[in-house]
Structure formats: structure tokens, C-alpha cells
Amino acid sequence: MKVAKFGGSSVASAEQIKKVASIIQDDSDRKVVVVSAPGKRTAEDTKVTDLLIQLGEDLINGEAYQPALDLVLNRFQLITDDLNITNQVVQEIKSDVASIISSNYSDQMKLEAIKSIGEDSSAKVVSEYLKHIGLNAAYLNPKDAGIIVSNEPGSAQFLDESLDLLYELHKREEIVVIPGFFGFTKEGKLVTFSRGGSDITGSIVAAGVKADLYENFTDVDSVYCVNPSIVENPKEITSLTYKEMRELSYAGFSVFHDEALIPAVKAKIPVSIKNTNNPGAMGTIIVSEKEVRGNPVVGIASAKGFLSLYVSKYLMNRELGFGRRLLHILEDEGISFEHTPSGIDDMSVIMNENQLPIEKEAKIIERIKNELHPDLVYTERNLALIMIVGEDMDSTIGVAAKATEAFSRVNVNLEMINQGSSEVSLMFGVKEEGVDVAVRSLYEAFFTEA
Numbered sequence: 250m251k252v253a254k255f256g257g258s259s260v261a262s263a264e265q266i267k268k269v270a271s272i273i274q275d276d277s278d279r280k281v282v283v284v285s286a287p288g289k290r291t292a293e294d295t296k297v298t299d300l301l302i303q304l305g306e307d308l309i310n311g312e313a314y315q316p317a318l319d320l321v322l323n324r325f326q327l328i329t330d331d332l333n334i335t336n337q338v339v340q341e342i343k344s345d346v347a348s349i350i351s352s353n354y355s356d357q358m359k360l361e362a363i364k365s366i367g368e369d370s371s372a373k374v375v376s377e378y379l380k381h382i383g384l385n386a387a388y389l390n391p392k393d394a395g396i397i398v399s400n401e402p403g404s405a406q407f408l409d410e411s412l413d414l415l416y417e418l419h420k421r422e423e424i425v426v427i428p429g430f431f432g433f434t435k436e437g438k439l440v441t442f443s444r445g446g447s448d449i450t451g452s453i454v455a456a457g458v459k460a461d462l463y464e465n466f467t468d469v470d471s472v473y474c475v476n477p478s479i480v481e482n483p484k485e486i487t488s489l490t491y492k493e494m495r496e497l498s499y500a501g502f503s504v505f506h507d508e509a510l511i512p513a514v515k516a517k518i519p520v521s522i523k524n525t526n527n528p529g530a531m532g533t534i535i536v537s538e539k540e541v542r543g544n545p546v547v548g549i550a551s552a553k554g555f556l557s558l559y560v561s562k563y564l565m566n567r568e569l570g571f572g573r574r575l576l577h578i579l580e581d582e583g584i585s586f587e588h589t590p591s592g593i594d595d596m597s598v599i600m601n602e603n604q605l606p607i608e609k610e611a612k613i614i615e616r617i618k619n620e621l622h623p624d625l626v627y628t629e630r631n632l633a634l635i636m637i638v639g640e641d642m643d644s645t646i647g648v649a650a651k652a653t654e655a656f657s658r659v660n661v662n663l664e665m666i667n668q669g670s671s672e673v674s675l676m677f678g679v680k681e682e683g684v685d686v687a688v689r690s691l692y693e694a695f696f697t698e699a
């Protein structure tokens with residue numbers, strides 16, 4: 250049995266859904282299908298999930314929500330018209346939104362329920378179309394499928410008890426179509442995963458049914474060794490390990506959600522990234538161990554929007570518990586961090602800028618000054634992180650030298666280097682304005698030069 254997940258770009262229009270149907274028809278092992286909400290049809294278009302978030306926020310803020318709702322309704326009306334199937338889903342969206350509005354849900358629960366409508370409706374449309382073309386298909390709600398998650402709205406984690414429930418899908422005769430992106434707590438509350446989380450649903454389902462393969466259909470022929478919006482026509486990666494993919498996804502390869510690997514890894518299910526627009530292309534396979542080894546670097550990822558909280562104090566190295574107390578202040582204030590490079594008298598805490606908005610910064614700095622008495626404490630914003638990833642890097646001499654040479658060639662100053670804690674990656678911090686030119690220079694150094 251194969252689990253096939255189709256991303257937002259694959260279900261963005263009737264034309265795309267027809268391609269999805271033909272991919273499902275092509276292989277009778279594709280018995281379980283997971284779908285995202287309709288994504289962008291063009292670069293300027295808006296994803297249905299973004300329209301729904303707008304709708305939810307307008308509703309909560311007491312503003313007119315009808316314009317956003319109309320855009321969602323029109324989107325599904327157009328899809329059902331073009332597929333020549335019933336528009337029942339449009340009526341269901343209207344009544345679902347009305348019942349969410351009149352419910353006694355908290356604002357957060359209302360927003361969660363509204364966000365789930367995109368995937369839920371998409372699954373109804375896809376299953377309806379599969380039936381329309383003569384396939385034995387059925388829509389299956391995540392609650393009935395057994396997707397049980399933690400109560401963390403907007404960032405749910407799947408719970409292991411989902412797995413046995415999902416295994417029951419083997420008993421189904423039909424091709425089941427499950428909406429991605431949300432699950433239910435043990436108490437029956439609807440909770441969404443983080444953005445891009447339909448990949449997580451696909452992985453949980455694949456682990457639950459013990460699939461032979463988890464196929465993730467998107468709009469590119471493969472995972473490329475660098476983001477194709479930064480380097481034109483980058484080299485394709487034919488195979489990479491779970492570890493490499495997780496690091497690359499975490500550091501900016503948005504093609505696959507970094508949390509989506511865990512269920513597949515635990516169940517040892519290979520993941521294949523394929524193109525809905527070109528299903529004949531080989532794609533990329535993600536496995537636990539690679540057979541063919543070549544370039545020690547498999548990919549270069551980058552992400553903007555980080556900040557460094559720098560703290561310096563003479564003899565910090567001798568002050569027992571300094572690091573713990575610094576991190577405790579952050580924990581106490583609900584701030585999560587990504588990395589903590591440190592020196593003898595200095596420590597930096599790297600975090601996503603959304604963790605420390607400007608309004609919150611003064612309070613944190615004040616607490617650090619009062620509780621830790623540093624010589625210096627300040628933040629540096631607009632940082633980007635670049636991650637060079639490859640399982641064989643740690644046994645290859647000269648990778649860091651080649652990278653720093655590439656940075657100096659394009660005159661990009663390094664704010665930070667972090668190597669050692671991860672066996673498979675080497676991280677660099679640079680100012681945001683230099684990140685793309687730095688990534689291009691690294692690509693040339695590792696992938697185009699002899």
C-alpha cells in the first residue's frame with residue numbers, strides 16, 4: 250500500500266485535480282490519499298488557508314469577514330464547476346462557518362476550526378471527483394481515520410495511539426481521501442499542525458498503515474540541492490537520508506515539512522518527493538541510509554528572520570549555572586530558541602525573530618541585566634542562517650575552509666559559525682542582505698567547481 254499526499258499546488262484548480270486523479274488511477278497501490286487546501290495557481294494568487302486565516306481574524310476582531318468568505322466560496326465554486334461535479338461542498342462551507350460563528354468556542358478554537366475548512370473541503374472535492382470518474386473512493390474525516398494529536402493549537406504533535414487506529418484503513422475497500430493539516434485531541438477538539446502540516450498528516454498515515462512508500466506530490470521534479478528561487482536550475486538530489494532532509498527542511502527547504510519525517514523515520518518508510526505536473530520524473534527518495542555516496546555536501550539551505558541575543562560577562566565560564574539561568578529567563582517568558590553558540594565570557598542565543606518582538610525586547614534585556622548582571626547584553630536582528638548539510642561532511646577535510654573561502658569571495662561577513670553539535674551540518678550566520686549571494690557562492694563552490 251502507498252500513501253500519496255498532494256500539496257496545495259496539486260489541488261489548486263480543477264486542471265490540477267484532474268492530474269491528481271490520473272496519478273491515483275495509474276497505480277492501484279495508491280489506496281490512501283491525503284490532500285492540502287487549494288494553494289496558489291499563480292505567483293500572485295492567495296492560498297485558501299491564508300484566506301481562511303484572514304476570515305478567522307476578521308471574525309475575531311469584529312471586522313467584516315464576508316469578503317474573505319466569498320473568496321473561499323468562489324474558489325470552491327470554480328473548482329466544482331470546472332470539474333463538473335456537485336457544488337455541495339460550497340453549501341457545507343457556508344453552514345460550517347455559520348455554526349462555528351454561533352458556537353460557544355473560544356476565539357482560538359474558532360480560528361482552528363476555520364483554518365481546517367480548506368483541507369476538509371479539498372478532500373470532499375477530490376473524493377467526489379474520483380467517484381465521478383468511476384473510482385471507488387470515499388472522504389474520511391481525520392477523527393474517523395484516527396488522527397489523534399496533542400492540544401497545541403497551530404502546532405499540534407501526533408500521538409502514538411493514532412497508529413493502531415490508522416492501521417484499520419487496510420479494511421477499507423475504497424480509495425480513502427483524508428484532509429491534511431489537522432487532527433483531534435483525545436477529548437475531540439480540532440487542532441491544526443503548523444503551516445505546511447499536511448506533509449505531517451501524510452507521514453502519520455503512512456506510518457499507521459505501515460505503507461511501502463509515502464509519496465509526497467508537489468510542483469517540482471525533485472528536491473534540489475539549493476532553493477530554486479535562489480539559484481536557477483540547481484542540481485537535483487536523487488536520494489538523501491532522513492537526517493539530511495530533516496536538517497535541510499528545518500533550515501529552509503520548504504518543499505517538505507521538517508516535522509513530517511519523524512513518523513516515517515520511526516516506521517522506516519521511504520519518502521518519495523514527486524511532481525504532480527511531471528509524474529514520470531524520477532523525483533527524490535528519502536531513506537535511512539544512502540547507498541551511493543559522492544559529494545560530501547548534499548544541500549545548502551537558508552532562512553531569514555533570526556536574531557541573536559548576545560550576553561557577555563567576564564569570567565562567565567566560572568559562574569556556575571549562568572547559561573541555565575539565561576535560558577530559564579527565556580523559558581519563563583515563553584521564548585523558544587534555536588542555537589546557543591558560546592565562548593569563554595560570551596553566549597549568544599539565536600532565535601526566530603517572531604519569538605522576541607521589539608515590544609518584548611526591553612523587558613527581557615531588563616530581566617537579564619537585573620538577574621545576571623552581565624557586562625554587555627544586546628540583540629542583533631535581521632540575521633539569516635545558512636546550513637550546509639551532508640552525512641559525509643564530518644569525515645571530509647576542508648569543507649569549512651571551502652565554505653569560508655566562498656563567503657570571502659563575495660565579501661559576505663560571517664557573524665557566526667556553528668559546527669560540532671550536529672553530525673551532518675555546518676551552520677553559518679550572516680546578515681540577511683548578504684544571504685542569497687552567499688548561498689550562490691556556496692553552490693558554485695560545492696556543486697559546479699571541479
Ligand SMILES: Nc1ncnc2c1ncn2[C@@H]1O[C@H](COP(=O)(O)OP(=O)(O)O)[C@@H](O)[C@H]1O
Pocket residue numbers: 255256257258259285288445466467468469471472473474475476477478501502503504505
Ligand atoms: N531545495 C528545494 N528543492 C525543491 N523545492 C524547494 C526547495 N526549497 C524550496 N522549495 C520550494 O518548495 C516548493 C514546493 O513546496 P510547497 O510550496 O510546500 O508545495 P505544495 O504546494 O506541494 O505543498 C517549490 O515550488 C519550491 O519553490
Ligand SMILES: N[C@@H](CC(=O)OP(=O)(O)O)C(=O)O
Pocket residue numbers: 255256257258285286288296298299367429430443444445446447448
Ligand atoms: N494548507 C496548509 C497546510 C499545507 O500543508 O499546505 P501546502 O501543502 O500548500 O504547503 C498551509 O497552507 O499551511
